[in-house]
Amino acid sequence: MILGIGTDLANIDRIQGTLDRFGRRFVDRVFTETEQRKADNRADTAGTYAKRWAAKEACSKALGTGLRMGISWKDMAVSNLPTGQPVMKVTGWAAERLREMTPEGHESIIHVTLTDDHPWAQAFVVIEARPLP
Template sequence: MIVGIGSDIARVDRFARAMKRHGPRFAQRILGADEQAAWQAKGQPVSYLAKRFAAKEAYVKALGLGLRSGMQWCDIQVINDTLGKPSLKLSGEALRLFQASGASATHITLSDEADYAVAFVVLER
């Protein structure tokens, strides 16, 4: 049974401007440790940041709570399996809120074009 759905779209140029203004510190606020390592390995593409941010926004929308209660962006990570399929890796407050929601599984899809990144998340019981 589906207990939550969320989607988000992000403009890639917004993240390019933020990176120019704040440098790598901006990415460190958004990305968890696993994501930072993958981002570095890929050459720090701005589209990677936009997709990850859209995924995190979609997740908090699926929870129906927004970013609150001490949850941080780095508590929500998007990791890819060997074939590239994305999944959510939750920790800290994001994990606690997921467990409290009654959901038992997450499903995520990501996509991007030149100007936009989109994410869709489903929480299932």
């Protein structure tokens, strides 16, 4: 069953402007070390950060809260499987919210997809509950 769906569209040029203006202060406040390593090793650093920004916004919407109620930016983190597929992990308040919305006898799975076409970066997040075996 679907527990939540979220989407977000981020402007890569706006993220680049924020990076130019605030630099590491912005990056350290919003992105985990894993996300920072990924973005800093890419030719399109701003695009990589923009996709992850959109994923965090989309995840917060799928959780039914938006970025309020105690969710921290770093409570939601995008990493990649060896195949390149993005995966979303939640910790802290976001993980607590996910546990609350997951029905008893089910496990929750967060699906995320990212795309970009300059100047836009987009993310979709679907939170699924599957019955435990």
